[in-house]
Amino acid sequence: MNALRLGQHAAMAALAIVTAMVFVALYAPIFLVALLSFFRLRRGEIQWDSFSLQWYGKLFSNEGLGQALANSLIVGFASVLMALVLATLLAFYVNARPGLRTTILQFVIFLPFLLPPIITGLSLLVFFSEWGVSRGLFTVSIGHTLFVLALAYRTILTRLQGLSRNLMEASQDLGATRWQTFRYILLPNLKLAVVTAGLLAFALSFDETMITLFLIGDTNTLPIRLFAMMRAGFTPEVNALVTLILVFSILLTLVIARYVGRGAIGGRFRL
Amino acid sequence: MAQGDGRLQIERLSKNYGGVQVLDAVELTVDDGEFLTILGPSGSGKTTILRLIGGFTEPSGGRITFGGSDVTHMPIYRRPFNTVFQDYALFPHMTVAQNVAYGLVVRGVPKAEITPRVGEALAVVSLEGFMDRYPTQLSGGQRQRVALARALICQPRLILLDEPLAALDAELRRQMRAFLKSLQRQLRITFVFVTHDQEEAISMSDRICVINQGKIEQIGAPKEIYYRPATPFVATFFGDNNLLPGHLHHDRRDTANVDTPFGKIVVRDPRVVDLPANAAITIAVRPEALHIVAASGDAATHDNRFAGQVLSVEFVGATSQIRVAAPAAPDHPLLLKVPSLAGESAVRPGDQVTVAWRAQDCAVLPATLV
Ligand SMILES: Nc1ncnc2c1ncn2[C@@H]1O[C@H](COP(=O)(O)OP(=O)(O)OP(=O)(O)O)[C@@H](O)[C@H]1O
Ligand SMILES: [Mg+2]
Numbered sequence: 001m002n003a004l005r006l007g008q009h010a011a012m013a014a015l016a017i018v019t020a021m022v023f024v025a026l027y028a029p030i031f032l033v034a035l036l037s038f039f040r041l042r043r044g045e046i047q048w049d050s051f052s053l054q055w056y057g058k059l060f061s062n063e064g065l066g067q068a069l070a071n072s073l074i075v076g077f078a079s080v081l082m083a084l085v086l087a088t089l090l091a092f093y094v095n096a097r098p099g100l101r102t103t104i105l106q107f108v109i110f111l112p113f114l115l116p117p118i119i120t121g122l123s124l125l126v127f128f129s130e131w132g133v134s135r136g137l138f139t140v141s142i143g144h145t146l147f148v149l150a151l152a153y154r155t156i157l158t159r160l161q162g163l164s165r166n167l168m169e170a171s172q173d174l175g176a177t178r179w180q181t182f183r184y185i186l187l188p189n190l191k192l193a194v195v196t197a198g199l200l201a202f203a204l205s206f207d208e209t210m211i212t213l214f215l216i217g218d219t220n221t222l223p224i225r226l227f228a229m230m231r232a233g234f235t236p237e238v239n240a241l242v243t244l245i246l247v248f249s250i251l252l253t254l255v256i257a258r259y260v261g262r263g264a265i266g267g268r269f270r271l
Numbered sequence: 272m273a274q275g276d277g278r279l280q281i282e283r284l285s286k287n288y289g290g291v292q293v294l295d296a297v298e299l300t301v302d303d304g305e306f307l308t309i310l311g312p313s314g315s316g317k318t319t320i321l322r323l324i325g326g327f328t329e330p331s332g333g334r335i336t337f338g339g340s341d342v343t344h345m346p347i348y349r350r351p352f353n354t355v356f357q358d359y360a361l362f363p364h365m366t367v368a369q370n371v372a373y374g375l376v377v378r379g380v381p382k383a384e385i386t387p388r389v390g391e392a393l394a395v396v397s398l399e400g401f402m403d404r405y406p407t408q409l410s411g412g413q414r415q416r417v418a419l420a421r422a423l424i425c426q427p428r429l430i431l432l433d434e435p436l437a438a439l440d441a442e443l444r445r446q447m448r449a450f451l452k453s454l455q456r457q458l459r460i461t462f463v464f465v466t467h468d469q470e471e472a473i474s475m476s477d478r479i480c481v482i483n484q485g486k487i488e489q490i491g492a493p494k495e496i497y498y499r500p501a502t503p504f505v506a507t508f509f510g511d512n513n514l515l516p517g518h519l520h521h522d523r524r525d526t527a528n529v530d531t532p533f534g535k536i537v538v539r540d541p542r543v544v545d546l547p548a549n550a551a552i553t554i555a556v557r558p559e560a561l562h563i564v565a566a567s568g569d570a571a572t573h574d575n576r577f578a579g580q581v582l583s584v585e586f587v588g589a590t591s592q593i594r595v596a597a598p599a600a601p602d603h604p605l606l607l608k609v610p611s612l613a614g615e616s617a618v619r620p621g622d623q624v625t626v627a628w629r630a631q632d633c634a635v636l637p638a639t640l641v
Contacts, residue, residue: 166360169327172347173354174374174425184377188364 030246037239055240065241068225075137075212075221076205079144080152080198086145087152087197088190095160113150120147121214128215135217143211148201155200159193199256203249276338277303277428277461279324284333286319286485293319295485296333301429304459306452308472311482312508317465320482321431324463325354337429353422354431357438359414361406367393367417368402374425392420395454412443419454429461436471448475469509473497481505498557499540499634506555506636513561513605515554516639519546526630529554532600537574538633546637553636558592558608560632563617563624573627579605581622586611593618595626 040050059065090109094102112120124143125135133139163186171181209223216224222245229238279301286294294316301307309317322328324335326347334343342350353374361370368389375385393399396416406414415435422430435451436444452475455462466472472479473493481488481496481504489501500506503514517531527543529536531554538554546552564573582594582604591611596604605626618624 164358164360166356166358167362169325169347170354170356170360170362171373171377173325173327173352174377174421175348176373176377177348180377184373185362 033239034243034246037236037243040236055236056244058237059240059244062237064220065222065225068220068222071137071219072206072222075141075144076202078137078141079148079205080201082141082145083149083152083201084194084198087149087156088194090153091157091160094157109153110150112146113148117147117208117210118214121211124211125214135215136219139215139217140212140221143215144205144208147208147211148204151204152197152201155197156190156193159190163189196256199252203252203256206249207245278338279429279461279463280336281320281324282334282336284320284323284335285331286316286323286328287331293485294323294330297482297485297487299480299487299490301461301463303428304461306455306462306464306475306477308464308466308476308479309482310466310469310472310479310508312467315482316485317467317482318433319485321354321433321463321465325352325431326350351428352431353425353427353429355415355418355422355433355435357433357435359406359418361414361417361421363406366403366405367398367409370406370417371421371424373421388424392424395423396420411438412447415439415447419451423458423460427460429463432462432464434465434467436466436468444471451475473509481508483508499542500555500636502638503553503555503636506553506634511558511606511608513556513558514636515556515603517552517554519543519548519550519552519635527635529635532603533577533597534599536633537630538635539574539630540633540635542637543635546635550637551639553638555634555636556605556628556632558606559590561605561607561626561628563593563595563607563609564627566625572629574630575633576625576627578623578625581618581620581624583620584618595624 035046037055038051038053040047090105094106121143124139124146128135128139167185167189168181171185172178176184207223209227212221212224220228222241226238226241226245229235229241279299281297281299284294284297284299285292297320299307299320309320311317319328323330326342326345330343334341336342337351362373365373371389371392372385375388380388389402390399393402396419398413398416398420401409401413401417406417409417415438418435432451436447439447448471451462451464464472464475473496476493478490478492479496480490483504489496489505491499491501496505497509500509500512506512506514515531515533515536517529517536520528520530520535525541525543526537526539529538529552536554562573564576566578577597577599579595579597582596583592585592589611590608593607593609594604595607596602607626
């Protein structure tokens with residue numbers, strides 16, 4: 001009896017150690033980067049008395065960086081908006097009439113997500129230059145829209161298929177027109193899925209690099225700018241930038257987790 | 272809403288899905304204020320009929336009129352009918368009060384009028400205290416009542432109910448049966464009620480429409496369906512029945528002699544008047560109409576009798592089921608149901624007994640057995 005309990009304790013302890021090691025391996029480098037954005041490193045030791053925000057200051061006085069961040073946000077919002085509209089329409093279409101044609105359509109939607117980004121980027125580049133569209137934020141937004149579409153589509157379609165067909169029928173049965181049914185029944189029930197899809201799509205777009213590289217031309221998004229800074233030499237400025245992106249990503253993840261975790265659907269329907 | 276005649280008329284209604292005939296030329300009339308039950312086995316087309324009436328599915332042929340006007344292709348939201356769905360289909364993101372109010376809100380009824388009417392509708396189903404709950408916070412029976420209140424508030428002329436009690440447990444089902452029936456009487460709304468439970472159908476309906484494989488087998492009052500089934504299917508779908516093939520022999524108004532494997536049987540059924548002499552028919556006799564009698568006497572009360580041997584006696588609770596075979600038809604045993612009384616049963620397998628029954632307990636089906 002006692003031996004058994006002892007064995008259980010040992011197993012639990014071993015599990016805890018392994019878990020801790022995985023966490024350290026995953027997060028230590030990230031933690032280190034964050035530390036190094038505040039403290040100086042000398043001969044492999046962190047100088048604890050060297051705390052300063054100078055690298056953040058440098059970062060904010062770096063005009064190119066502000067522009068890159070603004071560009072990333074513009075591309076993110078534009079592509080998320082386009083992807084959500086397209087994904088919603090496609091999800092409705094596929095849900096309404098399943099069949100061979102929609103199976104093929106689904107395949108086409110998923111292709112840009114599944115193909116290596118280098119192929120997607122290159123094809124789009126060829127396409128745009130053939131049509132004489134000059135590279136810039138517009139072309140990048142189109143590329144990102146295609147890239148995040150599959151994810152947004154899948155998220156919305158899953159929710160749509162989960163809704164009982166009876167719900168729509170019940171609404172019309174009670175005297176609601178098609179539009180009222182869409183407005184009062186479908187939309188509130190889809191809102192959660194659309195918000196989730198938007199957040200996930202934004203996160204994807206925000207750090208997309210490969211497709212962007214092909215389509216960006218002579219401006220910058222944040223990841224591209226970061227790339228360029230690294231090439232010029234590894235400065236603590238990069239650490240500061242990475243730390244900022246990290247904080248932003250964590251915040252975004254928290255928002256997503258909160259939305260998805262909350263089962264209730266905050267639909268507003270006034271009596 | 273239009274006053275007066277609220278008769279629902281279904282003419283030669285059919286539906287096929289990809290070449291499969293699911294409904295075949297259904298003819299049905301439901302009177303204003305009637306409680307009509309559509310009864311049939313699974314897959315017989317009950318839900319399909321309801322969906323065609325409600326407008327959720329387009330018919331392949333035929334038409335539906337209500338109060339004289341054609342509603343066959345009228346959009347769902349303009350039909351003066353409401354549906355109680357089998358899974359209730361309550362809106363999950365709305366409270367009970369919002370669910371019930373929905374039909375009024377989408378019609379643009381002023382708010383000042385909505386609030387009291389929601390209160391009334393919820394009072395009818397005794398759920399006044401549940402206004403602010405969400406559907407997930409209700410029991411099955413409560414959800415059912417919300418669905419009912421949500422339909423009633425629209426003041427429909429006709430309510431379609433698709434197996435509304437199927438998901439409830441036995442006790443609740445009995446309560447809801449009585450509640451629905453009294454509600455229907457009180458409000459004088461036409462109910463078209465779908466079920467595959469024959470007890471439910473018998474206890475609630477003014478008339479029952481029995482459907483099998485997309486075809487109507489019989490329409491009639493519960494007693495009519497029970498005592499005077501029109502087809503072998505109806506005779507056996509409603510409880511147990513003994514079916515005997517035979518030929519109508521001698522015709523004397525509603526009484527006739529029938530030649531059967533058991534010999535000559537006297538039947539009394541008004542329907543024999545319409546049948547030609549010597550027609551091939553089937554006789555249906557309920558197991559509870561058969562009695563074991565003393566070998567002699569009792570001739571005055573029992574028109575038919577035969578001697579046979581008891582094959583089996585089975586205790587099934589309130590009744591015992593006894594199988595008796597006649598020497599003339601050994602592979603065609605008759606089933607009897609007798610009340611189970613304490614102590615040893617009167618007969619045992621192997622006993623020689625005389626079975627007797629009255630002529631009026633024989634239903635004559637104008638059809639041969641297949
Ligand atoms: N959308 C559809 N497509 C193809 N076949 C269908 C469709 N809906 C129903 N059917 C078929 O029509 C027949 C009748 O179905 P229906 O739902 O009316 O049966 P039901 O009497 O309501 O049965 P249950 O008691 O099981 O609910 C079934 O054989 C079913 O498979
Ligand atoms: Mg059904």
